[in-house]
Structures are given as C-alpha cells and as structure tokens.
Amino acid sequence: DVQMTQTPPSLSASVGDTITITCRASQSISIYLNWYQQKPGRAPELLIYAAVHLQSGVPSRFSGSGSGTDFALTITSLQPEDYATYYCQQSYGIPRTFGQGTKVDLK
Amino acid sequence: HVQLQESGPGLVEPSETLSLTCTVSGDSISRDYWNWIRQSPSKGLEWIGRISMGVRPTYNPSLKSRVTVSLDTSKNEFSLTLNSVTAADAAVYYCARRRTRSGSDFFDVWGKGTSVTVSS
Numbered sequence: 001d002v003q004m005t006q007t008p009p010s011l012s013a014s015v016g017d018t019i020t021i022t023c024r025a026s027q028s029i030s031i032y033l034n035w036y037q038q039k040p041g042r043a044p045e046l047l048i049y050a051a052v053h054l055q056s057g058v059p060s061r062f063s064g065s066g067s068g069t070d071f072a073l074t075i076t077s078l079q080p081e082d083y084a085t086y087y088c089q090q091s092y093g094i095p096r097t098f099g100q101g102t103k104v105d106l107k
Numbered sequence: 108h109v110q111l112q113e114s115g116p117g118l119v120e121p122s123e124t125l126s127l128t129c130t131v132s133g134d135s136i137s138r139d140y141w142n143w144i145r146q147s148p149s150k151g152l153e154w155i156g157r158i159s160m161g162v163r164p165t166y167n168p169s170l171k172s173r174v175t176v177s178l179d180t181s182k183n184e185f186s187l188t189l190n191s192v193t194a195a196d197a198a199v200y201y202c203a204r205r206r207t208r209s210g211s212d213f214f215d216v217w218g219k220g221t222s223v224t225v226s227s
Contacts, residue, residue, distance in 0.1 A: 043217035050211035
C-alpha cells in the first residue's frame with residue numbers, strides 16, 4: 001500500500017493567515033494526489049485533484065502543488081469557513097489510501 | 108445535481124453480516140465507478156472497494172476476503188456486504204462516485220454517511 005503522511009496533524013491559525021499542509025507519499029505517485037476538506041458531521045468534499053487542479057466551485061484561495069512524493073495544500077487568506085480537517089488521498093495504486101488528516105482550528 | 112444516500116442498519120452484531128445500500132440520483136450507475144469508503148477514529152478514512160458496470164469489482168486487500176460490492180441498475184443503486192464483522196468494523200460508511208480528469212481519478216460526490224455500530 002502507498003502510505004500517505006500528512007504534517008502537521010493540527011495547526012492553529014487566524015483569519016487572514018496563509019497556511020500550508022504537506023503530504024508525503026511512501027513512493028512516487030506522480031501527480032495522482034487529491035485533497036479533501038471535511039467539517040464535523042459531514043462527508044469529505046473534494047478541493048483539489050491531480051495535485052494542482054481546483055475542483056469546480058472551490059475558492060481560488062485554495063491551491064495545490066507537488067509531484068512525485070511531496071505535495072502541499074496552501075490556503076491563502078484563511079476564512080472562517082475554512083476551519084476544518086484536510087485530507088490528502090492518492091489515486092496511484094490500489095488500495096486508494098488517505099492521509100491521517102490535518103485539523104485547522106482557530107488560533 | 109447528483110446525490111448519493113446510504114441506507115442500512117445502524118447496529119450489527121459481532122460475527123454477523125453488514126449490508127448497506129447506496130441510492131444514486133441525478134446520475135446513472137451504468138457509468139463511472141462507485142465506491143465504498145469508511146471512517147473510524149482508529150483507522151481514519153479507509154477505501155473499501157469499487158464497482159463499475161461490466162467490470163470486476165476491486166477491493167482493498169485488507170478486506171477482500173469479507174467484502175462484496177454489487178450493482179443493481181434497475182434501482183440505480185449499489186450495495187456493500189461485509190461478513191464476519193467485529194468491533195473494528197464500526198465506522199461511518201460513505202458511498203462515493205469516482206470521476207476521472209487530467210489523467211487522475213478522485214471522489215467528487217459523497218453520500219452523507221451512515222454510522223454503523225458493532226455490538227451484541
């Protein structure tokens with residue numbers, strides 16, 4: 001299995017801050033990396049696919065980067081509705097696997 | 108507007124079989140891949156398996172011996188069966204649609220999830 005490791009596990013930030021969450025794969029997965037946002041009691045929602053592509057309807061303050069084994073999700077000018085848990089997920093191998101999540105809360 | 112809705116018992120006894128159904132509206136299950144994913148505090152998000160019409164289902168090797176995913180095109184729904192459940196199978200179970208773009212695939216539509224407890 002491709003293991004996905006996210007850092008940090010949690011972070012505290014203020015509205016307006018720029019934050020970056022990283023995701024490392026245990027082997028090269030090219031660009032086959034997706035990012036999801038999950039709020040309490042709700043299903044994950046797709047933010048970024050294929051490492052850099054913004055899903056339709058997702059605000060442009062979200063961006064993704066990386067390839068190979070190292071990836072990042074950046075949120076520019078954090079908004080109140082962005083406080084949530086974020087997950088990376090690889091679509092390179094079977095089984096599909098997710099990172100353990102990064103919880104973003106209010107500083 | 109595509110919607111997925113999970114249904115099934117919220118409580119299953121140990122060693123019994125868990126059966127869940129995902130009803131799809133706004134899209135035909137005759138196309139795309141349809142997935143089951145679960146989430147628990149201990150294991151996080153765990154992909155269970157997927158199915159597409161005319162294609163053999165693919166399963167997570169860790170669950171393969173106990174899981175079956177099937178399609179019912181007449182009802183536009185797909186199902187999950189997990190045998191011999193234990194406490195480790197307690198989780199929120201999601202169904203999700205897989206889409207492909209830019210050479211990659213991703214889960215773009217999810218159900219709201221259904222919570223399953225394993226207890227006697």
